[in-house]
Amino acid sequence: MKLLSSALMLSTALAVPSQVHLSLGGAVDSSGVSTGMYVMWKTDGQPSSTVRYGTSEDDLSEQAQGSSKSYLDGHGFHHTALMENLSCDVEKIFYQVGDEADGWSEVFSFKRAPCASSGTVFSISVFGDMGYLDSDLRPPKIPHGDDTYHGLNKVWSATYSRNMLESLKNSGDIDWVFHVGDIGYVDDSFASAPLKFTYEEVYDGYMDWLQNLTSTMPYMVAPGNHESECHSPACIAQELKYGRHLRNFTAFNERWTMPSEESGGSRDTNMWYSFNYGSVHFVSINTETDWDGAEEQETGDSHIPWLKAGGFGEDGEFLTWLEADLKAAYEEKKAGGRKWIIAAGHRPYNTIQEMKIEEMFIKYEVDVYFAGHSHSYSRTTSSDKPVYIVAGGAGCDEMGPSKESLLLGPLGQDLIESDKYSTGVLDVSDEKLSWRLIDSIDGSIIDSVDIL
Ligand SMILES: [Fe+2]
Incomplete structure (x- = not known):
């Protein structure tokens, strides 16, 4: 018994x-x-x-x-x-x-x-590049200099943004979340245990850490470079056991299911897809693979030759799909259907230029493009569309301590920047998209703009 x-x-x-x-x-x-x-x-x-x-x-x-x-x-x-x-x-x-x-x-x-496709009011949080916990709980144990070693910081935190998301959820200020790549930085996790296989344990930890949020509202994700593979010493040394099973965005594509099939996007994966929500057509793009010049077209983020990447569609399939998807959304918008087109992907504006899709965004009147990858915040300030917003300051082991805002960037009047830990919120109505960047530590508003 x-x-x-x-x-x-x-x-x-x-x-x-x-x-x-x-x-x-x-x-x-x-x-x-x-x-x-x-x-x-x-x-x-x-x-x-x-x-x-x-x-x-x-x-x-x-x-x-x-x-x-x-x-x-x-x-x-x-x-x-x-x-x-x-x-x-x-x-x-x-x-x-x-x-x-x-x-x-x-x-x-x-x-x-x-x-309904009009007359709806809703809010989402948008950010990229959020790590798991902080340097008190997961201190880096690989050698480091005063502040950093190989890009990893001695002092960092994702906890502030995690707590801000909880607070936004509790106050009813967000309906869902769009995390535009670099989810938990699990490929960096070996920094706190250099010889151990930590990838899965840390990914599990990240997902449990967020369950209180993700079980109660959609958590939509786009692929970032940190999703591509495990390249820790354990994964390299034990290629047959770990490395080959975790390459080419495997964990990202197996743990998550996005509406790719529904939108004719990437087959059996989450690499590119679109969906409607209220008055917005959202498009999640793949800045990592499947276009000429993509950083991870042949190999993953570490560029170790045997950690192959890419090939989620036939040659040209992704960009052909993107144009068709945006064209259909544009035609619906012009016919009085949805009011807004919002694109999101991991890498910022310079990658949009390299992908040669800037003209596509203009032609089909994309209102905003959200990205991360840079561990900071920036926003274009001209009235031209799309508005480019980088919200990559959620906090991770590749981002140092929160710093004072730099209100004007190197392009003078064209850019607003901030190096603070931050979380973005977009309020959507038929009349406007209201964006605000919130300081994850004290809740103050770092930047806000209405897009009409
Ligand atoms: Fe990134």
Whole structure:
């Protein structure tokens, strides 16, 4: 009896869902908005991938079966299931994941995307380059000089921005989050344990750290260079065990499900996709691979020859898709449909120039392009569109301590810059896009602008 109950406890422990997170997806309604929501989670063992959901905590009468994958032996299973045909007449959808045999997660809830394409008001947080925890909790143990070593900082923090997101969620100031690449800096994680394999443990930690946010609102992601691979000493030395299984954006594409299939984007991956939300058409672009001159076209971020990267589509497929997607959004906008087109990707303006898509953005009247990669904030100030905004100051081990703002950048009147830890919020209405950059430490507004 004792043995049986121990075995049962072990089985249940292995199946406990963790890292629960949501993203917009599923079939679109007559207004072009997703009527579904993907839910993703991790278990150590492999129970079934079931979500049950409904309109109250006591009525989870709908059920959907998803699927799970394991991309690295011994490091668990990642599940995805789709809640479909969600009503927009109810305030909240309640759900839990797991299965009957192995146990369920707690019940979470979220708000569905608005049903109308106009007259909607909503807010999102946009930022890139957020690490995990801070240098007190994950001190770098590789040798360093006074402040930095090989680009990693002795003193840094992502905790302020994480706490600011929690505060924005609690006050109802954001409906969802767009993280434009460099998610958790898990490829840098060996800095706190140079000889250990830390990639998966730190990615798991990051996802649990955010669950309180990501289980209650969509957390949309774009690929950044730090998603590309594990190039730590353990991954290089044990290529067969680790390195080859984690190259070419594997963890990013297996842990997350974005609406790529729904939007005709990259096949079976999250490398490029688009979706509608209220009066906005959002496009998530791939600044990392699949265009001539892409930094990771042949190899990943470390450029170690055997850590190959790229090839998520046929030659030219990504940019052909991007133009067609923007053209369709532009035509809808001109026909009186959606009001705004917002593009987001990891790398800033100079990469948009290298990709030769600046003209495309102008031609199809993209209103704003959000990026990260630079660990700071900048915004163009001319009235020309698109407005280029870099919101890469969320805090990470490649960004030092928060510094005083530099209000004017090297381009004089054309740019506003800041080196403070910060989180951006975009309020959307039919009349304007109101953007503000919030100091993650004290909550003050560093920069704000209305885009009409
Ligand atoms: Fe980056």
